[in-house]
Amino acid sequence: MIAHAKQVWKHSVAVAPPMPALRPAARATFCLAVPLLVLAVMGRMDWAMYAGFGAFCAVFGRYDNYAVRFWQQLSCGAVQVASMLLGTLVSFLQAPFIVDVLVLAVIAVGSNLVSRGVHWLPPGPIFAVFAGGACLSVPATAESFIGVLLVGAGTVLFSLLVMLGLAARRGRLASALKADFTWAPTPKSVHESLRMGAAVLLAGIMAYLLGGDHWYWASLGAIAGVMGATMHSRVARALQRCVGTCIGVLLTWAVFVLEPNLWVLLAVALAGQFCIEVVILRNYAVGMVFMTMVALLMVHLASPEDPMVLLVDRVTMTVLGAAVGAVLSVVIGLVVGVRRGSRRAA
Numbered sequence: 338m339i340a341h342a343k344q345v346w347k348h349s350v351a352v353a354p355p356m357p358a359l360r361p362a363a364r365a366t367f368c369l370a371v372p373l374l375v376l377a378v379m380g381r382m383d384w385a386m387y388a389g390f391g392a393f394c395a396v397f398g399r400y401d402n403y404a405v406r407f408w409q410q411l412s413c414g415a416v417q418v419a420s421m422l423l424g425t426l427v428s429f430l431q432a433p434f435i436v437d438v439l440v441l442a443v444i445a446v447g448s449n450l451v452s453r454g455v456h457w458l459p460p461g462p463i464f465a466v467f468a469g470g471a472c473l474s475v476p477a478t479a480e481s482f483i484g485v486l487l488v489g490a491g492t493v494l495f496s497l498l499v500m501l502g503l504a505a506r507r508g509r510l511a512s513a514l515k516a517d518f519t520w521a522p523t524p525k526s527v528h529e530s531l532r533m534g535a536a537v538l539l540a541g542i543m544a545y546l547l548g549g550d551h552w553y554w555a556s557l558g559a560i561a562g563v564m565g566a567t568m569h570s571r572v573a574r575a576l577q578r579c580v581g582t583c584i585g586v587l588l589t590w591a592v593f594v595l596e597p598n599l600w601v602l603l604a605v606a607l608a609g610q611f612c613i614e615v616v617i618l619r620n621y622a623v624g625m626v627f628m629t630m631v632a633l634l635m636v637h638l639a640s641p642e643d644p645m646v647l648l649v650d651r652v653t654m655t656v657l658g659a660a661v662g663a664v665l666s667v668v669i670g671l672v673v674g675v676r677r678g679s680r681r682a683a
Contacts, residue, residue: 344569349576353619361399362614364503368395368496370607372488377599384484386639389631390417390468391492395499396614397457403504404516410500412455413464414493416448420465421485424472429481437473438541441556444469446534453526455519459618462533463560467632470553475640536563536665540658547657551650555658558582561621562662568670574621575659575666581625582655586648588626589633593644606634 372388394414398406427440448465451457472485504513523529540559544552562575592605609631617624633647 349573358615362611365395365614366607366611368392368499369610372492373603382638384488386471386635387484387489388492389635391489393464394493395496403509403513407513408518409457416451416465417468418490420444420469421472421489424469425477425481425485427473428477434545441470442534442538445537446530449530449533454522461564474553532563536662540661544654544657549654551654554654558655558658559662562659563666568666571666572663575663577622578625579656579659581622582629585626585629586652589630590648602634606631
């Protein structure tokens with residue numbers, strides 16, 4: 338037991354070697370800033386979350402050539418828009434909870450399959466699940482679909498144009514556009530994706546039964562607990578998400594206490610976005626501090642609610658979900674270990 342705890346701690350505090358991050362962070366922040374500022378001027382901050390979800394595609398393929406980056410961002414953008422549309426449709430139809438959580442599990446499975454097939458960096462379904470979960474959790478009207486297509490898909494397109502503009506500046510536009518699409522899933526892609534879906538489903542159901550207003554946050558936390566190459570790294574990731582979320586919630590509370598105006602909230606959110614991209618690949622817990630701040634501010638901007646309820650829900654749902662994911666990883670690890678022992682004995 339002590340040996341396992343030491344391995345989890347080792348993974349939790351590990352810091353990856355430094356890599357160039359300022360330019361990728363600046364690009365990602367710019368791709369979020371422009372749509373948000375346009376929405377602020379228009380007085381349509383209720384569509385802010387669509388811009389946030391669409392801008393996620395700008396973070397992909399940061400260290401790849403433009404051809405690979407183009408396909409990564411295009412595929413991620415398509416998945417993000419599809420997830421938003423599906424979540425909005427479920428909300429619009431006022432489907433029962435079981436349909437909501439099943440749809441979110443399907444989004445997790447499908448987006449992870451695409452992630453592995455295209456080799457996204459960062460990998461995994463968490464952005465798509467966040468987009469789908471947020472959209473199906475807020476009331477939707479026919480106008481909501483316009484917001485997804487106009488703002489969400491528009492932000493994806495804007496992010497792609499920024500990337501292609503940089504490629505043209507360096508004389509690599511033709512090679513980026515002419516490159517063939519590559520689909521190369523790993524042998525474990527299906528099993529891994531089903532594990533993601535199971536974690537989303539179990540955590541979502543438990544959170545709902547416990548009365549969580551933002552139950553899909555538990556599903557997001559569960560994904561962290563089942564991502565990673567080994568059982569120890571998965572449990573460590575769940576722990577990192579909990580710690581980072583708690584610190585991020587405290588910082589967000591400090592922001593809310595000051596009762597800043599819209600422009601200050603936007604400035605804090607954009608600064609947080611920049612910090613995420615600088616640190617997230619070095620240590621997940623530190624990245625989660627800023628990711629929590631940005632997520633809470635974006636949710637609050639799009640659909641204002643009691644800040645304390647929002648903050649408490651974020652902590653409780655994240656801890657619950659991370660625990661579900663970690664337990665699932667441990668159970669799967671034990672089952673796999675028993676099977677391997679049986680095969681050796683045979």
